Amino acid sequence: MILMTHRLAICLAIASLTFAGPRPAAAAAIGTVFDTVDAVEINNDFANATVVVTGLRPGGSVPITVIFTFGNSESATNIDTAARCERLAVIAMSKPGKFQFAIGSNTGGSSGGGCKLILRTP
Numbered sequence: 001m002i003l004m005t006h007r008l009a010i011c012l013a014i015a016s017l018t019f020a021g022p023r024p025a026a027a028a029a030i031g032t033v034f035d036t037v038d039a040v041e042i043n044n045d046f047a048n049a050t051v052v053v054t055g056l057r058p059g060g061s062v063p064i065t066v067i068f069t070f071g072n073s074e075s076a077t078n079i080d081t082a083a084r085c086e087r088l089a090v091i092a093m094s095k096p097g098k099f100q101f102a103i104g105s106n107t108g109g110s111s112g113g114g115c116k117l118i119l120r121t122p
Contacts, residue, residue, distance in 0.1 A: 030102045030103060030104040030113070030114050030115060030116060031068070031102065031103055031104020031105065031113070032053075032057070032066055032068075032102065032103055032104060033057065033058055033100050033101070033102045033118075034053060034055035034056060034057060034092070034100065034101045034102075034103075035055070035056045035057065035058050035060075035097075035100055036055050036056045036092070036093075036096045036097070037053060037054070037055040037089045037090075037092040037093045037096075037101050038054045038055050038056075038063050038093070039052075039053070039054040039055075039065075039093075040052070040053050040054075040086055040089035040090060040093065041086075042082050042083060042085075042086045044073040044079055044082070045073060047072070047073065048069045048070070048071060048072065048073055048078075049069070049070045049071065049072070049073045049075075049078040049079045049081070049082040050067055050068060050069050050070065050082065051067075051068045051070070051082050051085045051086055051089070051103065051115075052065060052066075052067050052068075053065070053066055053068065053089055053101070053103060054066075055092075055101070058100070068085070068103050068104065068105040068113060069105050069113075070082045070085075070105050070112065070113050071105075071112060071113075078112075081112070081113060081114065081115075084115065085103055085113075085114070085115035088101060088115050088116065088117050089101050089103070089115070091117060092117060097120065097121070098119070098120055098121055099117045099118060099119060099120060100117070100118040100120055101115065101116075101117060101118075102115060102116050102117075102118060103115040
């Protein structure tokens with residue numbers, strides 16, 4: 001009986017390792033994802049630091065334009081975030097099909113947000 005319990009424990013351990021193995025990481029998007037970026041513009045007006053992105057969403061066939069607000073333009077952090085997002089969007093523009101561009105901003109009136117490039121093909 002002890003031998004049978006020991007074998008069962010080993011089989012369960014092997015089975016748990018099989019199912020708990022590494023899985024491919026899902027691309028976690030920040031807000032809105034674009035397959036291609038056609039245009040990007042940064043605006044630092046009196047109220048907000050914004051990034052305007054025009055491009056194709058995944059599965060889309062018509063470009064859309066979306067405005068992302070990063071909060072008070074008097075904050076250096078918000079201006080820096082908007083500038084970094086603009087640079088990443090330009091990289092996505094220069095290599096269509098190689099990257100997806102993801103961007104998002106807080107909509108609850110608070111500042112913040114972010115963006116990232118997602119490698120599509122190595």
